[in-house]
Amino acid sequence: MYIRINKQKNKNGSVRQYLQICRTFRVDNKVRQQTLCNLGRLEHLLENGSVDNIIEGLAKFSERYFDRIHGQGSSSSVSVLWTKEFGPVYLFRKVWEKLGLGRLLRKIMDDSEAASQYDEAIFAMVLNRLMDPNSKHYIFKQWIDTIYAEGLSDIQLHHYYRALDFLSEQKEKIEEQLYGHLTDLTSLEVDIVFYDTTSTYFEGEEADELLAHYGYSKDHRGDRKQVVIGLLMTKTGIPIGHQVFPGNMHDTKTFGMVVGDLKKRYPIQKVILVGDRGMVSEANLDQIRELGMEYIVGVKLRKSKKAQELLSIRGPYKKVLPNLKVKSKKIDGETYVLCYNPDAEERDRASRQVVLENLQSKLDELGPSGLVKNRAYSKFLTIEKASAKIDEEKVSNDEKFDGKYAIRTNSSLTDEEAALAYKELWRVEQAFRNLKSNLELRPMYHRVESRIRGHIMVCFLALVMESFLAYKLKEIGCQTSVKDILHDVSQMKASKIRVNGEEQIVRTELQGQANLAFEALVTQAPPRVLEKNGAGTKLASR
Numbered sequence: 001m002y003i004r005i006n007k008q009k010n011k012n013g014s015v016r017q018y019l020q021i022c023r024t025f026r027v028d029n030k031v032r033q034q035t036l037c038n039l040g041r042l043e044h045l046l047e048n049g050s051v052d053n054i055i056e057g058l059a060k061f062s063e064r065y066f067d068r069i070h071g072q073g074s075s076s077s078v079s080v081l082w083t084k085e086f087g088p089v090y091l092f093r094k095v096w097e098k099l100g101l102g103r104l105l106r107k108i109m110d111d112s113e114a115a116s117q118y119d120e121a122i123f124a125m126v127l128n129r130l131m132d133p134n135s136k137h138y139i140f141k142q143w144i145d146t147i148y149a150e151g152l153s154d155i156q157l158h159h160y161y162r163a164l165d166f167l168s169e170q171k172e173k174i175e176e177q178l179y180g181h182l183t184d185l186t187s188l189e190v191d192i193v194f195y196d197t198t199s200t201y202f203e204g205e206e207a208d209e210l211l212a213h214y215g216y217s218k219d220h221r222g223d224r225k226q227v228v229i230g231l232l233m234t235k236t237g238i239p240i241g242h243q244v245f246p247g248n249m250h251d252t253k254t255f256g257m258v259v260g261d262l263k264k265r266y267p268i269q270k271v272i273l274v275g276d277r278g279m280v281s282e283a284n285l286d287q288i289r290e291l292g293m294e295y296i297v298g299v300k301l302r303k304s305k306k307a308q309e310l311l312s313i314r315g316p317y318k319k320v321l322p323n324l325k326v327k328s329k330k331i332d333g334e335t336y337v338l339c340y341n342p343d344a345e346e347r348d349r350a351s352r353q354v355v356l357e358n359l360q361s362k363l364d365e366l367g368p369s370g371l372v373k374n375r376a377y378s379k380f381l382t383i384e385k386a387s388a389k390i391d392e393e394k395v396s397n398d399e400k401f402d403g404k405y406a407i408r409t410n411s412s413l414t415d416e417e418a419a420l421a422y423k424e425l426w427r428v429e430q431a432f433r434n435l436k437s438n439l440e441l442r443p444m445y446h447r448v449e450s451r452i453r454g455h456i457m458v459c460f461l462a463l464v465m466e467s468f469l470a471y472k473l474k475e476i477g478c479q480t481s482v483k484d485i486l487h488d489v490s491q492m493k494a495s496k497i498r499v500n501g502e503e504q505i506v507r508t509e510l511q512g513q514a515n516l517a518f519e520a521l522v523t524q525a526p527p528r529v530l531e532k533n534g535a536g537t538k539l540a541s542r
Contacts, residue, residue: 004035005042017042019051048510052306078499084148086507086526087492087514088131093149095465096123100181107179108170122458129462131490136160148494148505148530164454171457175241177267178464182238186471187189192235192421194274195258196428197251200456201226201334210449212341213247225392229456230254232262237427239465241265242460244453250279259284263291272296272411274425283409294411296422299336306331307406312337320416324423328415337407337415345403350396356380361389431463448512473519480513488512494530505531 006018011148025032045051096102105119115466127141131147140157151256169175199217201224212225219226226247243261245254255275262271277298288295299307310329317325317340328337350376359377379398380392405516409420470482478485497504506529 001036016237027112043524046527048515052528054338075498081496081498083493083495085131085146085149085487085490086494087151088486089127090526091146091489091517092127092130092265092465094523095469096126096369097469098185098521099178099465101178101248102180104174104177107168108173118163118166120151122157122167124152124155124461125163126162126465130466146194155383167457168450168453171453172265179240179266182240186236186238189234190235192272192274193262194233194235194425194428195230195255195279196276196425197228197254198232199226199228199247207538211246211452223369227452228254230258231431232258233428233431235424236471239460239464240469241432242456244456245419251279252284255279256284256287257293259287259293263293272413272421274421276425287423289410289541294409296407296411296418297410297411299406300421301404301406302401304406309407311400313338318415320419324419326415326419333412334408335418337409337418338382339405339407339419341403348402356390356395361538448502469517473516476516478516478520479497480516485513485517488514489517504529
């Protein structure tokens with residue numbers, strides 16, 4: 001018996017290869033061939049490690065080959081010299097190449113010699129954010145030695161810091177060119193752009209005074225100086241730009257600055273900017289209109305008299321989703337939309353009941369003193385001289401807002417479309433959560449402005465790569481989260497082994513749904529043997 005590769009041509013000229021087990025025999029002194037078994041498409045068998053499984057399975061029935069594979073017997077030996085992280089390194093190198101980031105960075109850099117070092121330093125920092133966020137010094141000293149990625153170990157510490165300076169200097173050019181490439185890769189739609197802000201604080205010594213200031217901390221760390229970060233994201237969940245502001249700048253001011261920047265930097269004919277309540281001022285809205293842009297913004301329903309006119313609209317709500325219904329009214333040339341969530345109404349009612357029960361017990365026990373300053377309690381109280389009581393009229397008025405919020409827009413979207421667009425603002429909030437948890441944006445130890453901006457740019461690029469992978473997974477119908485897919489990918493390790501004196505680097509088997517990540521990127525998983533006798537292909541580097 002023997003192994004045969006059966007080649008078949010497709011109509012487009014490409015070739016399919018099938019692995020078969022065959023035998024030869026004689027009939028009337030003529031040699032005949034017979035196919036005993038079709039094992040399947042060769043590339044598929046190699047991709048998922050089936051060939052190795054077949055070999056090892058058959059080797060159990062051959063003492064000589066089983067001993068060779070498993071290092072048994074007097075003349076065979078197998079030893080593992082090291083094992084390193086490999087799966088995410090290989091996968092994100094493919095994402096890096098798909099996005100054209102290496103070519104983009106080298107094109108912007110004039111010095112070709114420096115480019116080869118700095119673009120790899122940037123990739124190493126971005127990769128570290130995605131895998132095991134650490135300081136630049138730790139990346140240089142320890143982390144690089146834990147991953148299988150040829151070429152990255154040649155980067156010196158000063159390359160990392162100078163690469164941060166480069167990212168800070170060329171931030172706008174990088175974002176603009178990346179935006180163009182993303183448009184080609186994903187049919188990027190920017191008819192609706194979401195904007196939100198977050199803050200991140202500093203640890204240790206004093207940071208650059210131009211950026212680091214005390215301000216409203218979304219990390220609840222008012223004792224630390226911080227910076228404010230604004231993020232622009234498309235409705236498909238892919239970031240297209242970010243801005244870094246001083247830590248004491250108010251959201252309304254950041255919004256105004258981003259609006260002008262968006263129109264200036266990106267070739268967008270028509271865009272609807274979506275922002276959260278408290279994000280915009282009337283001056284911001286005037287600026288958006290002057291630039292020929294449209295907006296969908298949240299309204300503080302309890303504080304806006306115009307928005308409260310919606311509460312008196314008669315007639316049924318229009319159903320958008322099971323947990324979203326809408327009503328609208330034209331007011332002074334804008335459309336105000338009242339959004340109602342029945343589930344949120346139940347939660348608001350239950351929460352208020354708990355507050356009222358606690359309030360009554362505290363009134364009976366302590367009296368009004370000390371309760372007036374508590375906002376959750378005082379809004380339900382009527383205070384007369386030294387006494388206080390729960391005001392049922394205030395309670396009744398509060399019930400009107402249960403499960404409701406309002407938005408305003410000057411766009412031509414329907415009420416339902418505007419409500420859904422605003423609801424999608426959670427993508428930016430989720431991106432910030434990823435930025436702070438998965439990528440560990442905070443806390444920061446950089447002191448110089450260029451390094452601070454460079455560090456945030458590294459985190460932004462990591463977020464773009466992760467978001468692009470999520471987009472591609474969704475394209476192939478994958479319902480599993482990126483986090484779970486990456487967990488499976490991370491189980492693929494690279495090991496350097498010595499078999500009978502011969503050294504080679506091999507990868508472990510794919511686990512779980514790891515292969516979906518490679519399918520989404522239209523690329524194959526790496527071969528089982530990565531290097532042989534130290535002369536393999538540099539799979540994990542450029």
